[in-house]
Amino acid sequence: MEFVNEFRVPVPINQAWEVLTDVERVVPAIPGAQLLSVDGDNFTGTVKVKVGPITMQYKGNASFEDKDSSAHRAVIRADGKETRGQGNASAVVTAELKDEGETTSCVLTTDLTISGKAAQFGRGILSDVATKLIGQFAERLEADLVAPPSSETPTESPRTLSAAPQSESGASLDLLGVVALPIAKRVLPVAGALAAGLAIGYLLGRRR
Amino acid sequence: MHERTVRMKVNGQDTAADVEPRTTLADFLRERCGLTGTHLGCEHGACGACTVLLDGAAIRSCLLFAVQAAGAEVTTVEGIAAASGELSPVQAALRDCHGLQCGFCTPGFVMSITALLKANPNPSDEEIRQGLSGNFCRCTGYQGIVNAVRVAADTT
Amino acid sequence: MKAASFDYHRPESVDGATRMLAELGEDAKILAGGQSLVPMLALRLAFFDHLVDISQLDELKGIERRGDDVWIGAATTDAVIGDDEQISSAVPLLTRATPFVGHFQIRSRGTLGGSIAHADPAGEYPAVALALGASVEAVSPGGRRTIPATEFFTGVWETALEPGEVLTGVRFPVWTGRRGFAVQEFARRHGDFAIAGTVVAVALDSHDRVSRCGIGLLGLGSTPRRASKAEAAVVGRSVADLTGDDIGELAMSDLDDIPSDLQGSASYRSRVGAVLVARAWAEAIEEATTEATNA
């Protein structure tokens, strides 16, 4: 399943690239993410996603597939395993920055594969969830980027333009949905993998 | 781990057992009280096979932990017929209407119908079907069960 | 299919519960009726080290007329709500929505507070609370506060409640005058969560003009929704000038996160939602106008 999320930060592209590839600044911005270890090319982290009563925690490691500082493009492959249960999540996250003068747009393309209970109950609102998480990420990141906080923070607050299909892309995606009900009408954990991908991805960014 | 003593009245009998908090009422009844008439068909509150009466109200015993029922009065399918073995009107009606085949879902239906008729002694056909819709049966196609509720309503 | 281990607590009071929750932190969860939580635990989708059972606290039970509202304690069960005379006369929409909440075996355990706090996008009670303009009462060691239903539901199973805050009750405004109420739901089977549903409340003035309107939607977003645009469009208009179909279309027009799943795509849900709103509207208007003749 592919998701495209876009957000803007009110800083020039080089500054954005610097920040976006700075582990210490990016990780805290990722919902539920925690860096466990940085070991050469290998980074491990956890992402804990809570939705109502449901908690899904993935422990992940990531490998860096491509990073082009001139094109401001980074590709990260991340794999996470549920810390409880037999489920897995893997994500290939491509982050591309676009120079828009005073602002920079960041396009995240996430190819997500989920297995385990999360996949069996939760496909219905994945894009909704991913969008929400990235939105949170963007807000926190922006707050960080415009720090030190001044009274006139940018008027344009980050908008999340979800290019992800609201599951209207035909029957196949509809089948990925999950029927509403008391158990897990909507399960977010899948988003954990997405966040994991981001987390680890940006951790990797640090390595240069 | 951290078991605790749970006391409740089951079919009129004072009962106590040490259980983990996560032990469901269904497992408490089946494994600690030896009342295996309460069946588990899904363990997530959908099929109704584990239906029992808690202080008179029909509930899913797979959706309640035994510790939550502490101090309560529980009635299971074993507590429905007379001590002499004479079937209750609901049980007799199910037999007379061929309202059961494999019998696995039957205890849940006996309990649900008993509660249903207590709350509404003279249900319409629609009320009967809606009242039964929380219990799954795979054998009978519900034909005999629906008829049995009508018959039991007339005989009680 | 057995839950993971947890510790069970049964506080003696709401204050005791809030203190307990403060001590135990995020590894603790409030257990009320448990009809949504326990399946999640059994399926091991949810894990908590501590469950704090508030279902037996008397101070959370009860139904009282309080000024222009009816207050219902959080631990009041669906079954009690469905049978209560005062509610059926003062807040009929709640009474009519109750039979749609699962099956009667679920309603004997399920509670109003649990349903509101669980905030299922397809929950009936949350939609009723939105349509009628109810307010939610919560308490924490920090004190008590009241949250308008319109600000309460923030996302899938997410609410404005702070960690450790306990929902104590809900106040439902009593609508007076020429009122009409209707509930329309569409589900694959009786008792299933709705593919789409709506609860409609209208009040008319003596000239058959809509003086007040509340339309709650369920299954049509990541939270229960209020069809604000449709509500605004009908208030002040004469019922003769309004068609259910238009209102149904309008009610769908401002939805931006209709879910898609096994039972139907977002476009299907929105189509069904419009139909249901139209049907509920007709029912509610029918009732409101006939009340005139009685009045």
Place this chain on the structure above:
Amino acid sequence: MTQTVAGRYAGARVPRVEDSRLLTGHGTYVDDVTRPGMLHACFVRSPFARARIDGIDASAALAFPGVRAVFTAGDLNPEVKEAWHAVVGKDVPDTPRPPLAEGEAKFVGDPVALVVAENRYIAEDAVDLVEVDYEPLPAVADFTQAIRLAADAGVVVHEAYPDNVAGGMGGAPPNEETFASAAHVVKANVYQQMYAPVPIETRGLVVEWQAASGELTVWASTQIPHELRAFSARLLGIPAHNVRVIMRDTGGGFGQKVVPMREDMCILLAARKLPTALKWIEDRRENLMSAGQARHVDGTVRMAFDEEGTILAADIDFMQDIGAYPTPYPVLTTAAIGMFFPGPYRMPKASFNYKTVFTNTAGLAAYRGPWQYETLSREILLDIGARTMGMDPVELRRGNILRCDEMPYFSATGMPYDHVAPADTFEQAVKILNHEGFRKEQREALAQGRYIGLGFSAYIEPTAGATGNLATEGATIRMESTGKINVYVNGGSTGNSIETTVVQLAADALGADIEDVGTIQGDTAVTPYGAGAQGSRSGPMTAGAVSEAGAVLRKQITAMAAHRLGVEESDIELGGSNAFVREDPSTRVSFADIAYRAYYEPQQLPAGMAATLEATARYTAPTPFTWANATHACTCEVDVQTGQVTLTRYIVSEDVGPMINPNVVEGQIAGGTVQGIGGALLENMVYDDDGNPLSSTFVDYLLPTATEVPTIEYGHIEIPGPGVGGYKGVGEGGAIGSTPAVINAVNDALAPLGVTVTRLPASPAALVDLIEQAAK
């Protein structure tokens, strides 16, 4: 024809002997069995549709308090001696079926390891602690793409089948000249979704091995106690007489419990390595993920008609999804779809061709009316044909359906129909429905913008198929020392009431009062071999066995009574649990006295007369098939705005020969019919593109409930079959005929909108989509 037993009890609505224990919670299902020190098993299952297993680390699980063992493929799989199934036989090449996944997990839910612990709670805790190192691999999730994926991408489920095709078969090729020259030719693609038996009691067994004596005792939820015993002995390589299988009550099977599956093998193998009994009770998610799948066929059907709508030829070309681990060998069973495709119609030419393909889903398993697709696709096509030719579907069927006077009749695929009259059940159904009246009502409804419809479906069904171990059934009848009678049969009842029917038949066979007759079933230690409750055979086959054993015992009783009363054996009548002189009924001796004499005063018997008061017989079916038949008629209303289908009337007119117990017959029909209704409208076992199952709970897998099913009206035609009593089987028919009847009713209702459903299930969303498309 054969004489039918004119009995006192056979044919009556006798109350069931099973009911009092089941209604009071005193049945004994496998989960009710406990043994001293019993341990509990839970499987570690693959979260991936296809993944290489690079390693399994059970150390954390083994260290967990209360865990006794963790078994992996290396521990169990090498222990398998023989694993063939009797329904197929030992000489047919089988598809792979390792107890635990070996090297590669092939579907979500594939058992990878087995945890044994002191209770189920701990076992589930430990399952989460087993670390399996998976390397995910591309999977075949959509069976219609299986062959392409193998060819284009090399995605293969089993290495031994590089094209993902397990096998197939083609009869005579389609007669294209006929199709080319016929006045009318209709063609349709019919896709049937995957659904499953879903008994309310899941699978399970308790296995106890006693090393010292080499004895194995198995308490099981099964339809086939004796064959489970034989299978267990073969699997473990121990003598069958050291294996005892016990089943008292089984909570539904519908085919799921007729053949031991991989988990059963695992528990049998693991129990042998443990000091105490091992219990495995499948939970609902496991049941919906791995207990086997059914239906799931995609095919193209064609029919050629002349000017008057007479069928000239028919052809079916289809593919069935058999998943990763079909049980049993699927290729032959699938052939039935092709062979029965002509159904109850005069069809001069018929041809079929099919393939069975592997996918990364659980695996095809038996389900009530496994060949149902032949009726589904044929009956949908007939209605399409009728609309195309401007005929009423009733007229079209009436002109082509077979009549009693045409029997015996060989179908174009070589099926030898006899003792059956499809036209009779059809006309009876049309009559009960009041066809003309409905058409009038339909026109009026349409004028008001309401869409109501009528659907028919007729089929001819092979019951009591007499192949292999299914061809015979045994019974022992014993008059005990009290004069009471016990009937010992294999049983395997999963709700088919065979305890009651056996008692009815034995009482009639011996002239006993029904209260004096009991039955013992399901314990292989005391019952004669039988093939169990499958293939709509229990009624007719067990009736035959009881009749033959009863005749022998009747002779023994008569001989003793004649001597006791001093008359000729030919003067003796049996009735009311007495033997009496025909001319002078007051001269009598009770069964109790006869038994007392035989057991306690054998020396009083005349010289040379054996004291034996019991008989065992094995009945062999007289014909390869016993043909039953039925016509289903259904009416519905469709809400074209929401797509909601409401069934308003449902009629089944059926011929299962004389009815042993009409309650039982109608109960079987109703249960099957509602399963078929579920298959038409609700039930859908969905996998996503990655092979994740999306209906693994009762929240997502929609069983019909009391609010979705109509009242069923029955019509009975009783044409005696070839066997004893003329009885025919009734177990499966309802599930075969109802799905197409419902779909045809929906299509009839929506015909004015130009909508025809050929892809199942007919969900509200699917119907609304079709209606919108048709409007464009």
